[in-house]
Amino acid sequence: MGMTLAEKILAAKSNKKNLIPGEFIEASIDVALGNDITAPLAIKEFERTKTSDVWDRSRIVLVADHFTPNKDIKSAIQSKVLRDFARKYNIIHFFDTGRVGIEHVLLPEQGLVLPGDLVIGADSHTCTYGALGAFATGVGSTDLAASFITGKVWLKVPESMRFIYFGKRNPWVSGKDLILYTIGKIGVDGATYKAMYFTGQAVKELSMADRFTMSNMAIEAGGKAGLFDVDKKTQEYIKKRAKRDYKVYTGDEDASYCDTIEIDVSGIEPQVAKPHLPENTVNVREIGNIAIDQAVIGSCTNGRLEDLRIAAKIFKGRKVNKNVRVIILPGTQEICKQAVKEGLVEIFLDAGVAFSTPTCGPCLGGHMGILAPGERAISTTNRNFVGRMGHIQSEVYLAGVAVAAASAVAGKIVHPDDI
Secondary structure (H helix, E strand, C coil), X not given: CECCHHHHHXXXXXXXXXXXXXXXXXXXXXXXXXXXXXXXXXXXXXXXXXXXXXXXCCCEEEECCCCCCCCCHHHHHHHHHHHXXXXXXXXXXXXXXXXXXCHHHHHHHCCCCCCCCEEEECCHHHHHHHHHCCEEEECCHHHHHHHHHHCEEEEECCEEEEEEEECCCCCCCCHHHHHHHHHHHHCCCCCCCEEEEEECHHHHCCCHHHHHHHHHHHHHHCCCEEEECCCHHXXXXXXCCCXXXXXXXXXXXCECCCEEEEEEHHHCCCEEECCCCCCCEEEHHHCCCCECCEEEECHHHHCCHHHHHHXXXXXXXXXXXXXXXXXXXXXXXXXXXXXXXXXXXXXXXXXXXXXXXXXXXXXXXXXCCCECCXXXXXXXXXXXXXXXXXXXXXXXXXXXXXXXXXHHHHCECCCHHHC
């Protein structure tokens, strides 16, 4: 029996010829990632072991992105823990205010994650890098601490679910809509501890930005990883970014999948996930008359340059509704710079948008866009749990960039064609 893409990568990293789902392995990692919330816990555990040095100062990545810039004394202390650790052990890839980006946008942009890698991160959306044909998954802070010492991680080999997308996408339908539709179809626990493998002709036509978005939200269906094959688009993306060698793996034709789900994308319209779970999805025109107080465009899910261009297309020559606050969060400094160069930021400012430095801030209810009781937001982020963006009596509706921008103009949730 052949192996899936996920099994191929994990077999290589654990020096095994074959693997079967459910098997426990110890595997060598290529990248270990921590941020300003999760890494301080890992660093505390690392220091407690009295280990004299880290496993590999070039393979540890620390990103102070969740409370960037620091919002209070506690967040400043968290970031200082990262700074001190990075200086003490000469960590090469440490990103702080002014150089920082949202981690899951930043690492691919910097060429720090590559096809065939095994990447762990103390952040659940580490699965984003599966868009590059890497096995990437979130771990706890103690697992991250162990990886700082050993360069290894233990894993249970997941079963793989295959999602085959076919047909022609409708206007305004993006990778965000495909993954929201998929989560709506299988539920937030539909892929628990499974490797979600995205394939099919419709997937091959997706941009890298759309693929990153889909892999990012695999965790919202319970997935352990969300993987795409490496194709010409992938190679084009990484050839100007890769800073080291890499190996492309391909699943075998006779590989075994625990389930195969086929989805005709021609029947999918722009999606909205209603509170308080990403599985509560409906077509945007089925949402009803839902007024909004805030729109957030950005995050590790939709903060790439392509996303900002879509938002600018909607906002150009229009004004944000007087009852709506809009925050746009570029994924990295480079994206911010290019958005300025292309005139996108001027469009946003003319429309009445607040344009931010790269930060995870509002996505986790951290800062810069906290909701008060009774307020409602539409957001391109990845979670809409109770209290996710502020008060427990606030509401978050998830959508793609086009719907979020159009809704900001209309003052209520609408299809982009309806403004």
